[in-house]
Amino acid sequence: MKFEKHIPTERLQPYIKYYVVSENDYENEYKVFPSANLVIGFQYKGKLFNIQNDFENKLSSSGITGISDSFKIFKSSANIGTILIYFTETGFAHFSSNPVNELFNLSISLEDLFEKSKVNEIEEKLTLALTDKQRIKITEDFLLTQLKDIQSDGLIIEAVRLIYQSQGTIRIKDLNEKLFISQSPFEKRFRKIVGISPKKFASIIRFNSVLDNLNKNKSLIEICYENNFFDQAHFIKDFKQFTGDTPENFKRFL
Numbered sequence: 001m002k003f004e005k006h007i008p009t010e011r012l013q014p015y016i017k018y019y020v021v022s023e024n025d026y027e028n029e030y031k032v033f034p035s036a037n038l039v040i041g042f043q044y045k046g047k048l049f050n051i052q053n054d055f056e057n058k059l060s061s062s063g064i065t066g067i068s069d070s071f072k073i074f075k076s077s078a079n080i081g082t083i084l085i086y087f088t089e090t091g092f093a094h095f096s097s098n099p100v101n102e103l104f105n106l107s108i109s110l111e112d113l114f115e116k117s118k119v120n121e122i123e124e125k126l127t128l129a130l131t132d133k134q135r136i137k138i139t140e141d142f143l144l145t146q147l148k149d150i151q152s153d154g155l156i157i158e159a160v161r162l163i164y165q166s167q168g169t170i171r172i173k174d175l176n177e178k179l180f181i182s183q184s185p186f187e188k189r190f191r192k193i194v195g196i197s198p199k200k201f202a203s204i205i206r207f208n209s210v211l212d213n214l215n216k217n218k219s220l221i222e223i224c225y226e227n228n229f230f231d232q233a234h235f236i237k238d239f240k241q242f243t244g245d246t247p248e249n250f251k252r253f254l
Contacts, residue, residue: 006136012143014152015091019139020084021132029075034204034242038092038103038195039084040064040110044126044135046080050107062110062119066103067195069204071244083126083135089160090153093193095146100195114146155179156193163198168206169228172199207242214251
């Protein structure tokens with residue numbers, strides 16, 4: 001199995017966190033937990049399925065998965081090869097004129113957002129490429145043709161920074177006061193650019209902070225209150241939504 005990260009070229013670094021080249025010789029079923037990053041995937045060999053209610057839904061070989069507030073289950077065929085593009089929290093808004101929140105909880109074909117001929121072209125090139133270096137170059141060439149010359153929203157970038165700084169525990173009311181903006185226009189701008197409401201975004205950041213803490217020698221009670229959960233019942237409920245499991249069972253398999 002291969003899972004290798006690659007740093008984007010300097011021109012794309014404000015918008016792309018990293019690429020991953022992933023290959024697996026064996027069929028695999030796995031969970032993907034909520035994260036703050038929208039992801040584009042190109043399968044240059046093999047097939048990928050999304051599993052819902054025990055039904056396997058074959059995904060397009062070029063697809064995009066928006067931010068989600070619950071776990072997803074995927075199944076890959078044997079001998080699969082994929083390039084994944086992990087966008088920064090505000091990055092995808094620079095490649096598509098569609099509001100990013102329209103992708104919330106969705107995994108759709110890239111042809112639904114970009115010109116079909118260009119998607120077909122990159123799929124063909126990736127299939128014929130012989131090395132990871134070639135595949136990354138093909139991917140970046142495609143991204144550069146889609147990059148729009150628009151100004152970044154500094155206020156939303158600062159909001160994302162503050163949410164991370166608090167590990168997702170900051171109250172949205174306090175965030176509005178720090179940014180000198182009222183709730184309604186702030187939420188509208190945040191959803192359009194990031195793809196999710198600031199409250200849900202903060203809950204995802206807090207969840208990932210909880211996951212980090214589970215790897216440390218801390219009790220679940222400590223983790224619960226350090227992450228500003230009102231009580232253990234709320235903690236367990238949120239955790240189960242994000243993972244499909246209780247914190248106790250999840251921690252047992254770490």
